[in-house]
Every structure is written in C-alpha cells, then in structure tokens.
Amino acid sequence: MKISIEVNGKAQSLEVEGRTLLVEVLREHLGLTGTHVGCDTSQCGCCTVLVDGQGVKSCTMLAGQADGCRITTIEGLGGQSLHPVQVAFTECHALQCGFCTPGMIMSVTSLLAKHPNPTDEQIIEGLAGNLCRCTGYANIIAAVRQAASAMAGSAA
Amino acid sequence: MHAFEYRRAASLNDAVGTLATDGDARPLAGGMTLIPSLKHRLNQVSQLIDIGGLADLQGISVQADHLWIGAAMRHQQVADSAEVARAAPGLAQLAGLIGDPQVRARGTIGGSVANNDPAADYPAAVLALDAVVVTERRELAAADFFQGFFMTALEPGELITGIRFKLPRRSAYAKFKHPASGYAMAGVFAADLGAAGLRVTVTGAGGGVFRWTAAEQAWAGGSSVPTLEHPDLLEDIHAPARYRAHLAKVMCEQALRQLA
Numbered sequence: 001m002k003i004s005i006e007v008n009g010k011a012q013s014l015e016v017e018g019r020t021l022l023v024e025v026l027r028e029h030l031g032l033t034g035t036h037v038g039c040d041t042s043q044c045g046c047c048t049v050l051v052d053g054q055g056v057k058s059c060t061m062l063a064g065q066a067d068g069c070r071i072t073t074i075e076g077l078g079g080q081s082l083h084p085v086q087v088a089f090t091e092c093h094a095l096q097c098g099f100c101t102p103g104m105i106m107s108v109t110s111l112l113a114k115h116p117n118p119t120d121e122q123i124i125e126g127l128a129g130n131l132c133r134c135t136g137y138a139n140i141i142a143a144v145r146q147a148a149s150a151m152a153g154s155a156a
Numbered sequence: 157m158h159a160f161e162y163r164r165a166a167s168l169n170d171a172v173g174t175l176a177t178d179g180d181a182r183p184l185a186g187g188m189t190l191i192p193s194l195k196h197r198l199n200q201v202s203q204l205i206d207i208g209g210l211a212d213l214q215g216i217s218v219q220a221d222h223l224w225i226g227a228a229m230r231h232q233q234v235a236d237s238a239e240v241a242r243a244a245p246g247l248a249q250l251a252g253l254i255g256d257p258q259v260r261a262r263g264t265i266g267g268s269v270a271n272n273d274p275a276a277d278y279p280a281a282v283l284a285l286d287a288v289v290v291t292e293r294r295e296l297a298a299a300d301f302f303q304g305f306f307m308t309a310l311e312p313g314e315l316i317t318g319i320r321f322k323l324p325r326r327s328a329y330a331k332f333k334h335p336a337s338g339y340a341m342a343g344v345f346a347a348d349l350g351a352a353g354l355r356v357t358v359t360g361a362g363g364g365v366f367r368w369t370a371a372e373q374a375w376a377g378g379s380s381v382p383t384l385e386h387p388d389l390l391e392d393i394h395a396p397a398r399y400r401a402h403l404a405k406v407m408c409e410q411a412l413r414q415l416a
Contacts, residue, residue, distance in 0.1 A: 001162065003325075018162035018204065019194070042192055043336060048258055057258045060191050065206065107257065123208035128338070129256025 003018025003067040007032070016063040023047045023058035025066075026073055034074040034102045038131070045130030048103035048110075049073050056112030057129070073103035076092050077109065084148040084154065085109050095145035096134035108144050116146055157194045161203035168212045168315065172292055174205045175313035183207050183315055185228055186265040188255070189271050213266065213317055218243045223321040227266025231255070234265060246327030246345060246411075247281050253331050254278075255338040266316040269301075272308045272364065275339035275389065277331065279365035284345040284357040285321040292317055304364035304388075325350050330410035331360070332403050334394060342403035343394060344368070346375065346411040356408060361400040363388040371408050381408045 004013050007030060016030055026049065026137045028030045035058060038046035042060040049058045052070040077083040085108050088094070095101045104127065111118060111126035118126065124137075132140060162184075165171035175181050177285035184190055193199040207213060213228035216237050223243040225234060229323065234240055235252035254260055254268075254277050268278040269289060282289065282298045289296045291314050301309050310316070324347040331343035341361030347355045356371040370382050384404040389397035 018160045019157040040195070042188070042259070045256070045258060054261045055258050056261050060188065061262065062162055062184075062187065062191065062204070064164075064188065065208070067164075110257065126257055131256040 001064060001081070003063055004069070005063075005066050006070045008072060008144065014063070018062070018064060020063040021059055022049070022051075022061040022063050022066050022071070025063045026058060026071070032073050032075050036099055036102055038099065038103075044100065044103070045107060046100050046103040048130065050106055050110060053113060055107045055129075072106070072109075074105060077105065083109070084150040085112070085143070088143040088147035088150060089140075092139050092143035092146055094135065094139040095132075100132045100134075102128060102133065102142060108147060111144070112151060114146055116152060118144065133149040158197065158200045160194075160201045162206065163203060163211060164206040165210055168207070168210055168292055168317070169291075171205050171207050171210070172313065172315060174203070175315070178202055178340050179312065181205055185213075185267040186230065186263040187205075187267075188259050189267065189273065199341050207315065208264065209218075215318075215320065216240060218323075221323060223323060224318055225265055225321070226318045227269075227316040228264050228268075230310065231263050231265070232257070232259035235260065243323055244281075244285060244321055244327050246324070246329045246347065247285065247321065250277050250281050250329040250331075250343075250345065251279075253329070253333070259338070265319060269319065270308060270310060272302055272306055273339070274305055274349050275334070275337075275341075275360040277329070277340060277343055280329065280340075280343050280345040280357045280359040281321070281327075282319060283367060284347040284355045285324060286349060286352060286355065287322065288320040289316055290320060291315055295320075298337055302365050307364070322349055322352065324348055324416070326415045328411040328414035330407040330414070332407055342400055342407050344371075344404060344407040344411045346408065346415060346416070356411075358384065358386075358404050358408075361389055361404045362386050363390060368404070375412060381405050381412065384408075 036046040038044035047059040182201045184204040185208040213226045215226040231254045241248040289301045326348040332341045342361045343359040356368045384401040391397040
C-alpha cells in the first residue's frame, strides 16, 4: 500500500506493507535512526516520536495508521540548532548511555506543549511512558524544568 | 508479525460488511493491545480494518440522564474532557490513570471495553456506572456484557459504537498500578447512583471485572471496608491472591475517602 506522510517538514510518499510499523518506516525506509527501538513491546518509550504534535510509541503504530500525518523525529526537532529541550538535556547531564534520550526528549516536548510550566508531578507523570536505566531520572527532571523556563523566556 | 492487509474503513457499514465476509479480519482502533499481540504472533489476521477515524464513533456528550462516549474516543480525550469531569469525575480520573501518556494518546475506550482485559481500567467504570454498551446492532447492559477473562457478549464482527453511562451523584476510582505495565494490580471504582444505589466494582484482582457487594453494603451502612472475598482472584508472578484481596480493600478505602 502507498502512504503519504510528512516527516520533519518533508513530504514522503512510500510503498509499505500492511504490517509495516511506523518506526520501521522511519529507521529503515528513511534512514532516521535517531528513533530507537528498545523493548519493541511499547514499554520503554525509546521509539517515541511526535505524530501531529502528540508523543506516541512508533513501535506500536502501523505505518498505515500514520498515513496523512505529520511526524517529527529527534532529527527534525531543532532544525539548524539544538532545540531547548536538547540543550537542557546536555547542560543538566540528563543522560548517561543515551539510548533512551531521543524518546525522552520527544516525550518532554509533547509534555511541554501541553503543560508549558509543569509541576514535578506532571513531569513524572508525563515521562511515565519512558524508561531510563542509567540516570535515576533526577537530572532528566531537572532538564525538563530548565527547558520549560528557557522556552518560557524565549516565548516572552 | 505475519503479513496482513491494512485498510481504513470508509464507513461503519463498510467495516461491519468486511468483518462479516472475512472471518479472519479484525477491527483496529488504537491498537494498543492488538498490535503488540500481532507482534508476538499471539494473533493472526487477514486484514485490519481501521475504525479509529470513523465519525460515527467520535464524540462525548452529556444528556439529561446519561453520558455518551463514542467508542473511538482516546483515553486522553476522556481524561481531558470537561464534560466527563463534570458528569462523572471518577471516569475522567480513571482515563488519566491508564497506561502512560503515549498509550493514552492512542488507545480507545471501545477497544479497551471490547478486549475486557481482567486488569484493564474501563470495565470497572462501565460496570459501576451501570452503563449500556451500544453496538451497531443492539444494546447490552454492562452486567451482561462482561463475561470474565477477555470474554464479552460481543458476537464475531460486532462493533461497539459507544458507551452510555448513568450519571452518578458521586464517583471515584483508585488504582494500584503495576509499575512496569501500568495495568491495575487492583482497581476499585465507587459510584453513588442515587436512587439506583451504591456500586463498588473491582478490576485487576480477579479473572474479570466484578461487583463487590460486601463493600457496597459496608459503604451504605457506614461500616469499614471488609477484606475482599472472591472465588476467582488472580494469582500470578506479580502477586498472590491474598495480596490482591488486601490491595482491593486499600483501593476501596482510598476511593471512598475521595468521596467523603
């Protein structure tokens, strides 16, 4: 079947199977390997991308379901420079091995779109679908706070 | 995954017709359970007919005596709905406790109810709020709809179009989440239906959702919540039956405390 999606601002027309997953389209058809496959059972959140602005697990969405949608991956988040969430993750040392980081950053972006000034409870709940086995989450939460204030500052 | 065809349904009739003519076709809405089960090859289909975008299955509205939620409404839409929060706050609360944000963005109420996972959240609300499950061909009372472990009264190819909930005077949900899956280890929904009485339902603890009449009587009489006794308590790697029975009592106390 043929699908048409917009990925990181660029229109893509692709031939896929019914069973092809969105994450397979991103990684294998388009070479966007920044989106990771961790558990492949929709637990870990490493494959999180934005579909029409909303964070979803791309290992549990069929490519066909994304037909007509606008997809943003980690590669397309910042454009020419790093996105404020990426900057905050770097400055707060919110990663160690980095495997979960692309999914984490996409979830944080989705969270901040909904709650620009999140409480700690909203941050923790917003990241409930993303697992990190290195950091213990403390620096990730600090990065979310920093990104929120940086984005509030740039919007003002 | 084994190979299958994927197609978006053009209409409810199109979906029902496809399911009637192809016994190996299945409806797909959010896919939060169906896609993982296909990936594990626990399930094999000839085609998936996507009903998630059908206009007939959308919408939330409060009528004089009920709350209507279309089958394709996503968990996050129910959690964020001002109408649901006003009409049945326990239901909005429950929807916001399902899975995680990414799952809530995709999963649908109709899919969850049709799947009837013994640890799913929605069945507790559907039974406690004495809801009617509406399909394209008939209406089913909640008490008749849920038939235990992943079983429902749905016939092959029958599609839920929406759920009609009674409007409670008060309602609350308390859930102990399994920390990895987000499913209920025990979840208790308490609803005061006014003239229709008090209802307490339990999910996650047994082989399927059930009413907990001893807790309903205790609530009505103002006495303390008893320990759960039920013939069909789940016993697995996560917890023995006795633990779940205790957890149900604690969740019931938490739900009732919210209503006090």
